[in-house]
Structure formats: structure tokens, C-alpha cells
Amino acid sequence: xxxxxxxxxxxxxxxxxxxxxxxxxxxxxxxxxxxxxxxxxxxxxxxxxxxxxxxxxxxxxxxxxxxxxxxxxxxxxxxxxxxxxxxxxxxxxxxxxxxxxxxxxxxxxxxxxxxx
Amino acid sequence: xxxxxxxxxxxxxxxxxxxxxxxxxxxxxxxxxxxxxxxxxxxxxxxxxxxxxxxxxxxxxxxxxxxxxxxxxxxxxxxxxxxxxxxxxxxxxxxxxxxxxxxxxxxxxxxxxxxxx
Numbered sequence: 001x002x003x004x005x006x007x008x009x010x011x012x013x014x015x016x017x018x019x020x021x022x023x024x025x026x027x028x029x030x031x032x033x034x035x036x037x038x039x040x041x042x043x044x045x046x047x048x049x050x051x052x053x054x055x056x057x058x059x060x061x062x063x064x065x066x067x068x069x070x071x072x073x074x075x076x077x078x079x080x081x082x083x084x085x086x087x088x089x090x091x092x093x094x095x096x097x098x099x100x101x102x103x104x105x106x107x108x109x110x111x112x113x114x115x116x
Numbered sequence: 117x118x119x120x121x122x123x124x125x126x127x128x129x130x131x132x133x134x135x136x137x138x139x140x141x142x143x144x145x146x147x148x149x150x151x152x153x154x155x156x157x158x159x160x161x162x163x164x165x166x167x168x169x170x171x172x173x174x175x176x177x178x179x180x181x182x183x184x185x186x187x188x189x190x191x192x193x194x195x196x197x198x199x200x201x202x203x204x205x206x207x208x209x210x211x212x213x214x215x216x217x218x219x220x221x222x223x224x225x226x227x228x229x230x231x232x233x
Contacts, residue, residue: 009156032213032220043206043226044159051213051220090158094213094220101166102147102212103174104222108158 002027002093006107013081014115021076021110023091032094033074034104035065039087047089050074061085086114118142122207122225129197129232137192137228139207147210148190149174149222150182152203159206165190197232204229 003026013019025031032051036044048059055067065076074091091107120141129135141148146167151159151174161174165184179201181193190209194201205228213220 034221043224044222046221049219049221096212099166099172101164101172102210102220103149103161103164104210105161106151106159108156 002031002095002105004091004093004105004107006089006091006110008110009108010111010113012113012115015083016080019076019078019081019085019112021089021091021112023074023076023107024072025074025091025093026072027093027095029095033065033067034092034094035059035063035074035076036090036092036106037061037087038090038109044090047076081112081114083114083116086112088112120207120209120223120225122205122228124228125226126229127231129194129230131198131232133197134193134195135197135230136194137205137207137230138189139191139225140189141207141209141223142188143209143211143223144187145209145211145223146187147212148184149208149210150180150190150192151206151208152176153206153227154203162192162205194230197230199232202230202232 005024034049035047050067088109088111092104094104123138149164150162163182165171168187207225208222210222
């Protein structure tokens with residue numbers, strides 16, 4: 001079964017600083033990888049996804065992520081954080097079960113706080 | 117575009133009461149899911165339905181039942197609510213990646229906040 005680890009529970013950065021949120025996954029085959037963002041009291045919004053091809057993927061709101069197979073990682077980055085980026089971020093891995101059903105498994109999330 | 121719609125958005129129950137969370141999607145997706153979200157635990161899969169007429173247990177199914185009423189609707193029922201079921205519940209739908217047009221992502225509703233006293 002697949003799993004996702006987000007090592008950092010809470011990160012605080014200053015506005016304008018760079019950001020990197022870590023994500024490690026465990027899955028035997030080529031994974032389908034996702035990053036979602038959740039603002040307080042809201043649902044989940046997709047930031048970006050990786051299926052195959054270029055290992056550096058661009059997403060919405062200026063975010064990017066890099067897939068590194070050798071490290072089983074899919075870290076999320078942003079060069080300059082804005083106060084509106086304060087939210088909780090979830091990494092997820094998608095996979096098909098032996099019965100052919102598709103599921104996403106989520107990490108426990110990283111809460112981002114931004115200091116003005 | 118409604119996407120995924122959940123009702124109710126908020127509910128307070130007493131221990132032992134029953135209730136049903138409703139979910140409907142208008143994207144013609146085959147797969148639908150119910151997750152619960154608890155602080156520090158991320159999203160955990162309760163039940164899912166890979167297609168109309170099928171349902172399967174996820175990671176935390178105890179205390180819940182589901183019904184895939186048709187392709188659009190997937191309901192979650194708590195037969196006898198317990199305080200441990202206080203949570204935010206999310207419904208989602210997806211087309212996976214293998215079918216034409218499948219993007220692999222899950223589309224989420226806005227959540228239903230349930231408190232069991």
C-alpha cells in the first residue's frame with residue numbers, strides 16, 4: 001500500500017522569503033503525485049500534479065514541485081511567499097489497487113504561517 | 117459549475133443519534149469518496165465507490181455506512197453517532213487516470229462539519 005510522509009507539521013516563514021515543503025512517498029510503481037492547499041474553513045484546492053515526463057512541474061499561485069525518484073520525494077517550492085499563502089498543504093499519492101479502483105492517500109499536512 | 121456539493125455544512129448530534137451526509141457531483145465521474153479530516157491526521161479515507169453499484173471500505177470504515185444511489189450521488193450514514201466521529205467530512209469524486217479525460221485528481225466538496233456531543 002502507498003503512503004505519504006510530510007515531515008514538517010508547522011512551518012513559519014517571513015513574507016517574501018522562499019519556501020520548501022517536504023513530501024516523501026512510498027509506492028512500488030511510478031506514482032501519481034499531487035499537492036493540495038486548504039485555507040481555513042475551506043475545501044481542498046489542487047496546486048499541481050505529476051504523472052510523468054518533466055520532473056519539475058509548475059502549478060497555480062506561483063508554486064512548483066520537483067519529483068525525485070531516487071529520493072522518493074516530491075517537494076513543493078515557492079520563491080517568494082505572500083501573506084495569502086498561509087494555509088495547510090497536503091501532499092498525496094494516487095494509485096490503483098489490485099481490484100482496479102483508484103485512490104488518493106494523503107500526508108498529514110504541513111501548516112504554513114507567514115510573518116508580515 | 118457546482119462540482120461536488122455536500123449537505124449539510126454543519127450538524128450537531130447527540131451520542132446515539134443517526135444522520136446521513138449527502139453528496140452529489142455533476143462531473144459524470146465514476147469514482148466517489150468520503151474522507152474525514154481531523155487535526156494532525158490529514159485526510160483519511162472512510163469509504164469509496166469505484167463505480168455505480170459498488171462500494172468498498174477505506175482506512176477508517178467502522179461506524180459508517182455508505183450508499184451509491186446513482187452515478188451522481190454518494191451518501192454517508194452514521195447509524196449511532198459517537199463523540200469520536202466529531203470531524204470534518206469531505207466528499208470527493210474522480211475519473212482516475214486510465215480513462216480518457218481522466219486527470220487523476222480528486223475534486224472535493226466544501227466539507228461538512230459534524231459535532232457529536
